[in-house]
Amino acid sequence: MHLIAIEDSIYVVERGAQDTPPAAHAAGAVIHKGVDPSLAEFFTGTTWAPHAGQFGVLPLLNATLMVSGIAILVALPLGLATAIYLSEYASPRARNTLKPILEILAGVPTVVYGYFALTFMTPLLRTIFGQNVVQIYNTASAGIVIGILILPLVSTISEDALNAVPRSLREAAYGLGATKLETAVRIVLPAAFSGIAAAAILAISRAVGETMVVALAAGAGPAFTFNPFQAAETMTGHIVRISGGDLSYDSLDYNSIFAIGLMLFVMTLALNIFSQYIVRRFREVYE
Amino acid sequence: MSDSNLLQRHRRGRVWLVVFQVALLVGIVALGALLFNILNGSFGYVAVEDTIPPQDLAVNGVPLEEQDKETLIQVLQAHISAGLFARYEFEKPFAERSAGEVYDLILERVIEPKFVAQWSLFETLTDGDAIRQTAAQEFPNARLEFRSWLNGHFLRAPQSSYPEIAGVRTAVLGSLWTIAIAVLFAFPVGVAAAVYLQEYAPDNLINRIIQTNITNLAGVPSIIYGILGLAIFVRALGHFTSGVAFGASDPSTANGRTILSAGLTLGMLVLPLIIINAQEAIKAVPSSLRQASFGLGATRLETVWHHVLPNAISGIMTGTILAISRAIGETAPLVVIGASTFIQVDPEGPFSNFTTLPIQIYQWTARPQSVFRNLAGGASLVLLGLLLTLNATAIILRNRYRRSL
Numbered sequence: 001m002h003l004i005a006i007e008d009s010i011y012v013v014e015r016g017a018q019d020t021p022p023a024a025h026a027a028g029a030v031i032h033k034g035v036d037p038s039l040a041e042f043f044t045g046t047t048w049a050p051h052a053g054q055f056g057v058l059p060l061l062n063a064t065l066m067v068s069g070i071a072i073l074v075a076l077p078l079g080l081a082t083a084i085y086l087s088e089y090a091s092p093r094a095r096n097t098l099k100p101i102l103e104i105l106a107g108v109p110t111v112v113y114g115y116f117a118l119t120f121m122t123p124l125l126r127t128i129f130g131q132n133v134v135q136i137y138n139t140a141s142a143g144i145v146i147g148i149l150i151l152p153l154v155s156t157i158s159e160d161a162l163n164a165v166p167r168s169l170r171e172a173a174y175g176l177g178a179t180k181l182e183t184a185v186r187i188v189l190p191a192a193f194s195g196i197a198a199a200a201i202l203a204i205s206r207a208v209g210e211t212m213v214v215a216l217a218a219g220a221g222p223a224f225t226f227n228p229f230q231a232a233e234t235m236t237g238h239i240v241r242i243s244g245g246d247l248s249y250d251s252l253d254y255n256s257i258f259a260i261g262l263m264l265f266v267m268t269l270a271l272n273i274f275s276q277y278i279v280r281r282f283r284e285v286y287e
Numbered sequence: 288m289s290d291s292n293l294l295q296r297h298r299r300g301r302v303w304l305v306v307f308q309v310a311l312l313v314g315i316v317a318l319g320a321l322l323f324n325i326l327n328g329s330f331g332y333v334a335v336e337d338t339i340p341p342q343d344l345a346v347n348g349v350p351l352e353e354q355d356k357e358t359l360i361q362v363l364q365a366h367i368s369a370g371l372f373a374r375y376e377f378e379k380p381f382a383e384r385s386a387g388e389v390y391d392l393i394l395e396r397v398i399e400p401k402f403v404a405q406w407s408l409f410e411t412l413t414d415g416d417a418i419r420q421t422a423a424q425e426f427p428n429a430r431l432e433f434r435s436w437l438n439g440h441f442l443r444a445p446q447s448s449y450p451e452i453a454g455v456r457t458a459v460l461g462s463l464w465t466i467a468i469a470v471l472f473a474f475p476v477g478v479a480a481a482v483y484l485q486e487y488a489p490d491n492l493i494n495r496i497i498q499t500n501i502t503n504l505a506g507v508p509s510i511i512y513g514i515l516g517l518a519i520f521v522r523a524l525g526h527f528t529s530g531v532a533f534g535a536s537d538p539s540t541a542n543g544r545t546i547l548s549a550g551l552t553l554g555m556l557v558l559p560l561i562i563i564n565a566q567e568a569i570k571a572v573p574s575s576l577r578q579a580s581f582g583l584g585a586t587r588l589e590t591v592w593h594h595v596l597p598n599a600i601s602g603i604m605t606g607t608i609l610a611i612s613r614a615i616g617e618t619a620p621l622v623v624i625g626a627s628t629f630i631q632v633d634p635e636g637p638f639s640n641f642t643t644l645p646i647q648i649y650q651w652t653a654r655p656q657s658v659f660r661n662l663a664g665g666a667s668l669v670l671l672g673l674l675l676t677l678n679a680t681a682i683i684l685r686n687r688y689r690r691s692l
Contacts, residue, residue: 077310078310078313078314081306081307081309081310081311082307082310082311082314084307085304085307085308085310085311086311089304089307098311098315101315101318102311102314102315102318104318105314105317105318105321107612107674108321108616108671109615109616109617109618109645109670109671109674110616110618110619111616111618111645111646111648111649111652112321112325112616112648112667112670112671113321114649114652115324115325115328115648115652115660115663115664115667116320116321116324116325118652118660119324119328119652119660119664120320120321120324148314148317148321151314151317152314155314179296179297179299179300180300180304181296181299181300181303181304182296182300185303202506205506206506208508209507209508209509209510209511210508211508211509211510211618211619212618212619212645212649215619215622215649215653216649216652216653236508236510236619239510239513239514239619239623240510240619240622240623243513243517243622243623243625244622247517247625249522257514257623258514258518261510261511261514264508264510264511265507265508265511268506268507268508268511269503269506269507272503272506273503276502
């Protein structure tokens with residue numbers, strides 16, 4: 001980034017190596033830091049404004065974690081309860097009809113979920129909590145819809161894990177006088193723990209990497225906020241917004257999406273490997 | 288243990304059963320709400336103001352919709368300037384245009400409908416009288432009509448910045464092109480890799496690392512593939528993906544943001560899925576079959592080609608179907624590699640610029656004007672329909688394969 005001119009309180013800088021139009025920056029923008037932020041600055045800064053020389057990834061990370069947190073709060077209880085019902089209570093016939101219906105949710109393109117979040121979930125939240133409380137773009141709506149999106153992932157994998165628990169364990173519990181609920185929650189659930197934990201971690205990984213819902217419903221502009229009813233931009237949402245349209249080669253924007261992309265990749269990869277580790281480490285093997 | 292305790296335990300059991308059932312119900316209700324929301328946006332009343340009402344364009348008592356092509360051309364010629372007519376003739380001679388295309392021109396240039404207000408399906412069904420009153424008061428020049436946003440014109444017309452005449456043809460063609468390239472690339476590579484890993488590869492460290500990598504790649508967020516595609520296909524290989532290397536396009540305007548780049552990016556995205564599913568299918572072929580083939584003196588290649596693959600083909604097809612369904616709905620990676628440009632001409636080959644159906648939905652949804660949300664709803668219906676059709680076709684194909692074995 002090169003400083004071209006200072007006109008009154010506006011700094012005019014050239015972006016990137018190619019001839020992109022110069023961008024104007026308000027006074028107070030720290031531009032002498034250039035495009036070489038330290039790792040410490042990257043991970044601890046609370047402002048993401050590359051053109052102003054501020055490279056703190058925390059606002060993006062915070063929004064990502066918030067959306068994923070809301071999503072998992074929706075998907076995990078619902079998915080687990082659904083899995084317990086399908087595997088322990090439902091008749092084979094009911095399971096064979098209900099499970100595919102839930103799996104349709106997994107086949108719907110994510111951009112359609114984005115449309116759903118913006119045109120259905122946000123108005124619904126605004127009706128419930130008040131127009132002034134909930135902004136048009138907010139992380140709560142995106143999080144809830146991503147929760148619905150990953151619900152079949154949680155329920156299907158958990159149900160497979162519950163199904164894999166041998167019948168003899170249940171019969172032993174019944175023989176000791178346990179009710180159906182007690183058998184399901186105290187015997188079958190702990191026995192299937194590794195599979196369920198793996199499902200939860202995979203679901204988090206999926207929520208972290210989910211893009212179109214947040215791009216449409218969470219808002220544009222990295223904001224450092226903990227209020228789920230306010231707009232904030234996630235890592236994926238930022239990449240999509242920055243790269244939409246013409247992104248010139250080797251510009252600041254072009255390079256910054258690689259930094260965010262790398263971080264996203266490392267996060268989801270770690271989650272996926274952790275999920276596989278849990279399955280291997282905590283799997284209970286029955287005869 | 289006292290009786291009251293037992294009663295309490297059973298009561299708790301019944302309460303939690305209801306909780307479990309409600310959880311399942313919430314999932315199904317969410318699916319219902321999703322579908323309702325799409326339909327809600329795709330149909331409903333609109334108030335339309337025409338510059339020239341269609342009924343004024345009837346010739347000898349024949350309404351516009353039923354006129355033949357020659358009459359339609361005459362109607363068009365009578366209402367637009369000679370210069371504009373000549374330009375249309377130059378772009379594509381009227382002799383080559385179908386009656387539908389001429390009708391669309393009349394719609395665009397003569398009738399010029401303007402949506403002044405629109406209502407959702409839910410409002411239309413529950414509040415019809417109030418809407419009719421409001422429309423009569425606030426838009427006296429407009430006529431109120433029930434509109435299906437998904438209609439023949441919508442499927443036939445290219446993208447437009449006017450919601451009244453916008454359609455999805457360019458986007459559907461772009462989607463089909465990219466998917467075709469993705470499958471042409473990923474299917475052979477994926478099946479070959481699966482055959483190698485399952486039938487040839489020794490169980491050593493390198494192959495175990497490759498295997499772990501493939502499993503992990505299947506879980507990488509799709510937007511990462513977009514960044515990868517941007518760096519590799521659009522930038523590094525831009526000379527090839529833009530078609531300049533083959534003399535297929537003009538070097539001064541061409542860039543790597545083409546159908547080919549998009550198809551290859553989607554191909555990379557679905558490759559791990561295809562490999563994993565093909566491996567599962569090959570693993571499921573009983574080893575006795577291989578032993579018998581070897582016992583008769585067949586080589587490994589003959590065994591794979593004549594016995595393993597024909598038996599695994601239905602499983603491989605299932606995996607490919609899953610992969611295609613995933614690829615059709617992908618939006619984020621294509622936005623990153625640069626598909627978001629506004630395109631009105633049909634893609635002509637792998638080196639054309641493009642847009643796809645999900646990107647069209649994304650753009651329309653992201654616009655502030657609510658009328659574009661209706662278009663996005665209609666396009667979502669088209670996308671879901673396309674997904675369903677392709678899946679059904681592939682399943683039928685797969686079943687036929689299975690029977691012939």
